[in-house]
Each structure stands twice: as C-alpha cells, then as structure tokens.
Amino acid sequence: MRNLFLFFFGLAGAAHGADRTVSPAEFEAMVTGKTLSYATGGIDYGAEEYLDGRRVRWSFLDGQCQDGEWYPAGDQVCFVYEAIDGVQCWQFYMRGGGLMARFENNPEATELYEMRRMSEPLLCLGPEVGV
Numbered sequence: 001m002r003n004l005f006l007f008f009f010g011l012a013g014a015a016h017g018a019d020r021t022v023s024p025a026e027f028e029a030m031v032t033g034k035t036l037s038y039a040t041g042g043i044d045y046g047a048e049e050y051l052d053g054r055r056v057r058w059s060f061l062d063g064q065c066q067d068g069e070w071y072p073a074g075d076q077v078c079f080v081y082e083a084i085d086g087v088q089c090w091q092f093y094m095r096g097g098g099l100m101a102r103f104e105n106n107p108e109a110t111e112l113y114e115m116r117r118m119s120e121p122l123l124c125l126g127p128e129v130g131v
Contacts, residue, residue: 019093019100024072027092027099028054035122036099037061038112045112049122056081057122065124076105 022030031050038045049057056079059065068081078089090112091105098114 019095021075022092022094022099023075024077027077030099033119035118035120036114037116037118038101039115040110040112044115047122057124059122059124063123063125065122 032052033050035047035049037047044061046058046060048059051057054070056068056070057065058068058079058081066081066083068079068084070077070079072078073089076089076091078087080087089104090101093100093102095113098117100114101112103109103111
C-alpha cells in the first residue's frame with residue numbers, strides 16, 4: 001500500500017512568510033463537518049472528510065477510503081489511520097484563503113493545498129467484490 005503522504009520533493013525555495021499558522025483548535029473549528037480536497041504540485045492528491053469527534057476519512061480519490069482519527073501534538077495535527085502504519089503529523093497554515101499543510105512542518109517535505117471545501121461526504125466504494 002502506498003505510504004500515505006510521504007512524497008518528498010524540494011520546495012525549500014518557496015516563500016512562506018505570508019502564511020499564518022493554524023492551531024489545532026482553529027483547524028478543528030474550520031474543518032469539522034466538511035470534506036476538503038487537496039492538491040500538490042498542481043495535481044489532485046486526495047480528499048479528507050472531517051467528522052465529529054476528530055474522526056476522519058481519507059481517499060486518494062480512487063473510491064477507496066481509510067478511516068482514522070486526528071489529535072493535536074503541539075502546533076501540529078497528527079493523523080492515525082486504521083489500515084495505514086504510522087502517524088502522519090502536519091502543520092496547517094492559511095495561504096491565499098485556504099489551508100496549506102506541510103508534512104512534519106519540514107519546508108523540504110510535501111505540501112498539500114486545499115482546492116475545494118464541500119459539505120458532502122467522500123465517495124467510498126467499499127471493499128472489492130468479485131467471483
């Protein structure tokens with residue numbers, strides 16, 4: 001299975017001075033009850049549905065969904081998914097009116113940008129069935 005979110009590429013030269021840090025409490029207030037789609041490098045990356053009780057549902061937009069939860073860790077938001085090993089921690093920022101997430105708050109790591117914010121749930125097809 002793809003290792004969620006660990007696509008590293010250099011963005012060290014990008015200007016981050018205008019970004020405003022979003023605390024985990026602000027993040028929770030902004031996203032609970034919403035589904036956000038994210039892109040990286042101008043390419044759709046995935047979407048996450050933010051449910052009550054800090055529960056989440058992630059998809060790479062392939063119809064397969066991973067359930068999990070998030071928790072605050074200092075200024076970062078960490079995600080744990082049922083079927084994915086490890087913890088994924090992100091620092092969230094406001095950039096250009098939308099959320100930007102930087103993996104482990106490392107400027108040289110993956111950055112995801114909010115593309116759309118919706119009230120509809122993710123489309124999850126469920127387990128594969130066949131004969």
